[in-house]
């Protein structure tokens with residue numbers, strides 16, 4: 001993405017829909033945007049997609065005896081080349097060069113863009129028409145990127161097949177795939193809270209938690225708890241200053 005000289009197109013003082021999951025001292029906070037006029041002014045647009053499936057029967061992949069809520073839902077995330085977790089997708093250049101005049105046309109371009117990115121990264125879903133969820137932009141950053149989020153529910157069989165698709169993908173932007181652990185073990189820490197302590201690209205963590213809530217995969221209380229524990233774990237890690245002996 002090239003640097004732009006454009007003046008600030010989003011008003012970062014508008015904190016009306018600030019994503020509830022961003023910790024207060026997080027370097028980037030994100031504001032929801034449903035204003036097409038504002039979107040039109042934004043020079044860069046990226047679209048990402050959550051692929052997910054719900055099995056008929058719960059399955060218990062890990063240490064069943066400790067899991068109070070066995071996983072019935074699979075949510076796919078990628079390990080990106082930079083080591084952070086994110087969803088398939090990327091910049092949609094077509095929008096940047098030719099902004100449509102109506103929101104439906106704009107959405108259609110984003111859908112095509114995110115499906116194309118999905119195919120490039122995972123050899124899957126070229127003609128997919130994912131459902132639009134919401135858009136967000138970061139505040140306090142120079143870059144003016146509007147982040148658009150989509151979801152697509154797959155059948156359990158498609159979800160199973162997809163891991164094979166991605167293994168033969170030639171994309172050098174993706175180094176791995178991961179299912180999100182949608183449970184918390186009895187210690188209150190391992191599972192989703194620990195997963196949330198990873199690095200996430202853009203607002204991927206908000207997109208993930210929002211989708212989990214929207215689809216009723218976990219309750220608001222469960223999500224909030226997991227997020228709070230993750231935040232405490234991150235704070236504790238920040239406090240550790242002692243280097244490992246072998247690298248001292």
Ligand SMILES: O=c1[nH]cnc2c1ncn2[C@H]1C[C@H](O)[C@@H](COP(=O)(O)OP(=O)(O)O)O1
Pocket residue numbers: 046048085086087088089090091145147173201202203204207
């Ligand atoms: O999963 C994501 N969710 C939200 N925002 C994301 C995610 N992954 C990246 N990003 C942000 C980071 C950048 O501002 C843009 C585009 O990044 P990327 O997907 O790496 O784009 P390209 O592959 O370079 O097209 O979105």
